[in-house]
Amino acid sequence: MPTAGTTKKNAKAPRQKHVPQRTCVVCRETNAKRTLTRIVRTGETSFEVDPTGRANGRGAYLCSQLSCWQKAATTPILAKALRVTPDETSIQNLQEFAANLPQNDEAEAAAERS
Ligand SMILES: [Zn+2]
Numbered sequence: 001m002p003t004a005g006t007t008k009k010n011a012k013a014p015r016q017k018h019v020p021q022r023t024c025v026v027c028r029e030t031n032a033k034r035t036l037t038r039i040v041r042t043g044e045t046s047f048e049v050d051p052t053g054r055a056n057g058r059g060a061y062l063c064s065q066l067s068c069w070q071k072a073a074t075t076p077i078l079a080k081a082l083r084v085t086p087d088e089t090s091i092q093n094l095q096e097f098a099a100n101l102p103q104n105d106e107a108e109a110a111a112e113r114s
Pocket residue numbers: 024025026027028029062063064065068
C-alpha cells in the first residue's frame with residue numbers, strides 16, 4: 001500500500017460522474033445539460049441560440065419541447081431571464097430554431113395548418 005503524501009484526497013466527494021443539470025426557463029423542468037439548448041444574450045436587445053453552450057454572456061436554457069420555445073418567443077419569460085428587450089431578429093431566430101426542432105408536435109401543427 002503506497003503512502004503517497006502528495007496526492008490530495010477529497011473524502012467528501014463520492015467518485016461518480018457529475019452530470020450538469022440545467023433548468024428550462026419556461027417549464028422549470030430540470031434535465032441533463034445536453035438535452036437543453038442554451039440561449040445566450042448578445043446585447044441589450046438581442047440574443048441567439050447557442051448550440052455549443054459555450055458562448056460568452058448571460059445564458060438561459062430551453063428544453064426540447066416545442067411549446068417551451070413558442071412561449072420563449074411569444075412571452076417575456078426568456079427575455080426576463082436574459083434581461084433583454086429582444087428585437088425582431090432575435091425572436092425570428094428563436095422561432096426558426098424552434099421550427100427545426102425534431103418534434104412530433106410540429107408535424108401535427110403543420111398538418112393542422114394545411
Ligand atoms: Zn421547457
